[in-house]
Amino acid sequence: MSLEAVIASVERSERTLTVFNPNDGEADASGVVDDLRTTLIDRNVEVRSETTESGRPRDFAVLAMDGVVLATIDVESLESMLQASDTASGKLGFDTEPYADVLRHLQETTFTSYDRSRMLEATREIEDRAFRVGHGELHAGFQTVDRLELQREPYEQLVKRGLSVTAYATPADAPFELPNLVVRTTDAEEIAVHWFVAYDGGGEPSQKCALLAEERSDGFYGCWTYDPDVVDWILTHLRDRYGTNE
16 A cells, blocks of 8 residues: 555545534534534544434434444543643543543544644654654655755664664665664655654554655645554555565
């Protein structure tokens, strides 16, 4: 699965959050739905409301994908959980108990028009997680060797921490050396247009995470995910196409 195909697959996996009988049918019932839409605006989740004849269940949310229920939760708990989460950084409190089962289904972020500053912030989140765990594989692509050069210092620290790091950049004949860092230079178009960083979790599936975006005329478009399967798709493609470190 190519990098472009991974982004397309995540985009197609939109979830639906249905809020049943919000605010018990009061005049401001749309408020809670609007608030959830705002909070989850880049979470690949469509938020909608539904009113039943019986008026029950009240203020209850159902998260589903392709007609399959993924999680259920009362709205008050959902709002409290989201408010307590660090949504600005994209973490969304996904490790928070007792709602981890709900949050893991809200882990994926899709976004449009991220600028380089926002992309770098998101990249740091992935790198920081890898640094905290302290082992495993980190694969990163910054499109060009010049841009990779600007990230030399943080990647030196990741290597010193004990991570196995592979970097990807264009063009194929551009030199870049960093002790114990594997650099794969290539003329592949997908490396030229995609910015990515993927961490294999160091043997812990719950720690897997990745950022993948395509650069377009109006900024970067892509996804930020903690789904182990999506992370594995990215890593498998990179290893298969560009080689392993063995």
